[in-house]
Structures are given as structure tokens and as C-alpha cells.
Amino acid sequence: MTDIGSNPAEGRGSALPAFIWKAFKLLLTVAVTFLGLLLVTFLISHVISVDPVLAVVGDRASKATYDKMFIEMGLDRPLYEQFWIYIQKVLSGDFGNSFLTKKPVIEDLARAFPATVELATLAIIIGTLFGIPLGIISAVKAGKPIDQFVRIIGLIGYSAPIFWLGLLGLLVFYANLGWISGPGRIDIAYEYSISPGTGMLLVDSALQGQWEAFRNAFSHIILPASLLGYNAMAYIARMTRSFMLTELAQEYVTTARVKGVPEWRIIWVHALRNAAVPLVTVIAFSYGSLLEGSVLTETVFAWPGLGLYLTNSLQVADMNAVLGGTLVIGAIFVGLNLLSDLLYNLLDPRVRRRGGKS
Structure with missing residues (x-):
């Protein structure tokens, strides 16, 4: 008699509903998280001392003008109705108009965000490329002088004020040595030679073959990206060291050494593969x-990204812009959290097995 439990078709059939249920739970979690983010920003807009009506009509407007705008903005309705209207506007991409730029906030964010993405992406590449090897070396040579050196370098990068490092870097590499270009994204001579595309100057100039503009944009971005990358490298190296120390103390490492597996393979293949999951x-x-916390760097380097945009908006109490930027940052973290969960499942077979048994 055929064992029903060993039927491959039945195994595949039972795995599919489990996958669908897991995907549904994941999407539900994302939806609830984003709804909570909308609720928080909505409540913030109602507890701040800035009057949104006065921000539109001005403090010299008549009472009739004020009352008319108050009704047009829907502020006379119950809070739950205002919240529903707010959700509808956000989902349609309507964050209102900026009081500072007099343009729709969504347009300002679409212009500022690519600059921050470009800066943060280069920084995380630098931080990862240097942080992981340094963390591995520090773990392998734990307690030795090179380990102490790496930890000191990491401590400086993790604790030194980023604005101080930025000013020092500009003084040394721009003002004194002249190795890099100064603040801003690109010299004005090249600003209009690149057709708008992704909004990231390095990518757009490379795609269009504008290599002079590419070099100029690179000379502007390399210092702020390196400083942010140094900060990220310090954290990544510290966590890599911690994860690698844990893995190198496991029994499978001892077993591999007894079997004569080369040390480099144990470290860079077996141990690193397991440490890569939490990494x-x-x-x-x-x-x-980096995407939301580079405010000081963007301010020091006059980098026209999301951080500088939010800083300028806060100074003039431009709450539409501030709340719009806050939503974007929150959505970024929700998306990155979702991405890390997916990668975690792909890299760790134990998680996939548990998911298939649920």
C-alpha cells in the first residue's frame, strides 16, 4: 500500500497554502505598520502649535478668509473623517504644497530624495566593503594588536561628530590640498549638461556618456560619502566582529579544523556564510x-538632499514638507525591514524549513 504521507504531490500542495499564508501575514504586517505611521504623522499635525490655516492665508487675513480656508481644508470635520481624507491624499501622492517652495511636496521630495539615495548608496558600499573584512580580521586576530587597532578606528568612526569630521575634511582636502571639489553636488558649468533621468548625477552622467560631468560630480560626492561610509563601516565592522566570534566558537569550526579544512576556507566560507544572515x-x-540620518552631513556639504530639505522646512515650520518627508523615511524603513526579512529567509535554510512546516 502506498504511504499517503510520502506523496510528493501532497507535499507540494501543502507547501503552497503555507507560502500564501506567510505572504498574507507579511503584507498584513506591512499594511498595519504603514497605517500606524500615517496615524502618528496625522496626530503630530494636530498637536503642533503651528496653525495650518494661518500658514496658508497668512496672519493678516480677515476672519472670513480664515473661516473659508478652515472649511476648505476640512478642519471643521470630525477627526476620523479628517484621518480618512488624509489617508486618501497620501495614497494618491498628495502631501499638500510646501509653504517654503510654493510647490507640491511630492515634487520637492522627488527632486531631493535621489540626491540622498545617491549619497547613502555610495556610503553604504564603502562601509560594507571595508567594514566586513575589518570585522573578520578583528575577530580572527582577537586580542592582538591588529584587533585593538581596528577597534580604535571603529570607535573613532562611531563616536566622532560627523559635522566636525565634515568641516575638517573640507579644510584639509578642499581648502588646503585641493584634491576634491567643495560643497554642493556639481559645479554650475556642468549642472545643465546632464538631462534629468534617475535624479542621481553619477548614474545619469554615466548613462549619457558625460564623463567630465561624472568626474566633477564624483569629486563632490566622494568626501561626504566617505565620511558617512566611515561611520557605517565602524558599526558594520563591530557587528561583523561580534558575529564572527560567535561563529568561530561553534563546534562545526572545530570539526572542520580537525578534518584539515584550510583555515581561510573555514573563515571566509563557512563562518562568514552563517554570520551573513544577521549581517x-x-x-x-x-x-x-544613512537615508534619514545624513542631515548634518547634507547641511555641512550643502547637499540638496532629503536631510537638508527637512532641515530648511523645520526652520520655517513647513509642516506639510516635514510630514511628507517623515512618511517617506518611515516607508523606507518599512521597505528595508521587509527586504531584510526576505533576504534572511533566502540565506538561512533553517527559516525556510520552519516556514514549510507551519
């Missing part, structure tokens, strides 16, 4: 922090 989350959230 994915570390790198993902480091990238998210």
Missing part, C-alpha cells in the same frame, strides 16, 4: 539610517 539586517538598517 543582512545590520547592513539594511545602516542603509536606512
Whole structure:
């Protein structure tokens, strides 16, 4: 008699509903998280001391003008109706108009965000390329002088004020040595030679074959990206060291050494492969922090990204812009969290097996 439990077709059939259920739970979690983010930003807009009506009509407007705008903005309706209208507007991409630029906030964000993405992406590449090898070397040589050196370098990068490093870097490499270009994204001579595409100057100039503009844009971005990358490298190296120390103490490493497996293979293949699972989350959230936390760097280097846009908006109480930027940052972290979960499942077979048994 055929064993029903060993039927491959039945195994595939039972795995599919499990996958669908897991995907549904994941999407539900993302939806609830984003709804909570919308609720928080909505409540913030109602508890701040800035009057949104006065921000539109001005403090010299008549009471009739004020009352008319108050009704047009829907502020006379119950809070739950205002929240529903707010959700509809956000989902349609309507964040209102910026009081600072007099343009729709979505247009300002579409212009500022690519600059931040370009800066943060180059920074996380630098941080990852240097942070992981340094963390591995530090773990392998734990307690030795090279380990102490790496930890000191990491401590400086993790604790030194980024604005101080930025000013020092400009003084040394721009003002004194002249190795790089100064603040801003690109010299004005090349600003209009690149047709708008992705909004990322390095990508657009390379795609269009504008190599002089590419070199100029690179000379502007390399210092702020290196400083942010140094900060990210310090954290990634520290976490890599911690994960690798844990893996190198496992029994499978001892067994591999007894079997005569080369040390480089044990470290760079077996141990690193297992340490890569939690490292994915570390790198993902480091990238998210760079996307939302580079305010001081963008201010020091006059980098026209999301951080500088939010800083200028806060100074004039432009709450439409601030809340729109906050939503974008929140959505970034939700997306990165989702991405890290997916990569975690792909890299760790134990998670896939548990998922298939649920």
C-alpha cells in the first residue's frame, strides 16, 4: 500500500497554502505598520502649535478668509473623517504644497530624495566593503594588536561628530590640498549638461556618456560619502566582529579544523556564510539610517538632499514638507525591514524549513 504521507504531490500542495499564508501575514504586517505611521504623522499635525490655516492665508487675513480656508481644508470635520481624507491624499501622492517652495511636496521630495539615495548608496558600499573584512580580521586576530587597532578606528568612526569630521575634511582636502571639489553636488558649468533621468548625477552622467560631468560630480560626492561610509563601516565592522566570534566558537569550526579544512576556507566560507544572515539586517538598517540620518552631513556639504530639505522646512515650520518627508523615511524603513526579512529567509535554510512546516 502506498504511504499517503510520502506523496510528493501532497507535499507540494501543502507547501503552497503555507507560502500564501506567510505572504498574507507579511503584507498584513506591512499594511498595519504603514497605517500606524500615517496615524502618528496625522496626530503630530494636530498637536503642533503651528496653525495650518494661518500658514496658508497668512496672519493678516480677515476672519472670513480664515473661516473659508478652515472649511476648505476640512478642519471643521470630525477627526476620523479628517484621518480618512488624509489617508486618501497620501495614497494618491498628495502631501499638500510646501509653504517654503510654493510647490507640491511630492515634487520637492522627488527632486531631493535621489540626491540622498545617491549619497547613502555610495556610503553604504564603502562601509560594507571595508567594514566586513575589518570585522573578520578583528575577530580572527582577537586580542592582538591588529584587533585593538581596528577597534580604535571603529570607535573613532562611531563616536566622532560627523559635522566636525565634515568641516575638517573640507579644510584639509578642499581648502588646503585641493584634491576634491567643495560643497554642493556639481559645479554650475556642468549642472545643465546632464538631462534629468534617475535624479542621481553619477548614474545619469554615466548613462549619457558625460564623463567630465561624472568626474566633477564624483569629486563632490566622494568626501561626504566617505565620511558617512566611515561611520557605517565602524558599526558594520563591530557587528561583523561580534558575529564572527560567535561563529568561530561553534563546534562545526572545530570539526572542520580537525578534518584539515584550510583555515581561510573555514573563515571566509563557512563562518562568514552563517554570520551573513544577521549581517543582512545590520547592513539594511545602516542603509536606512544613512537615508534619514545624513542631515548634518547634507547641511555641512550643502547637499540638496532629503536631510537638508527637512532641515530648511523645520526652520520655517513647513509642516506639510516635514510630514511628507517623515512618511517617506518611515516607508523606507518599512521597505528595508521587509527586504531584510526576505533576504534572511533566502540565506538561512533553517527559516525556510520552519516556514514549510507551519
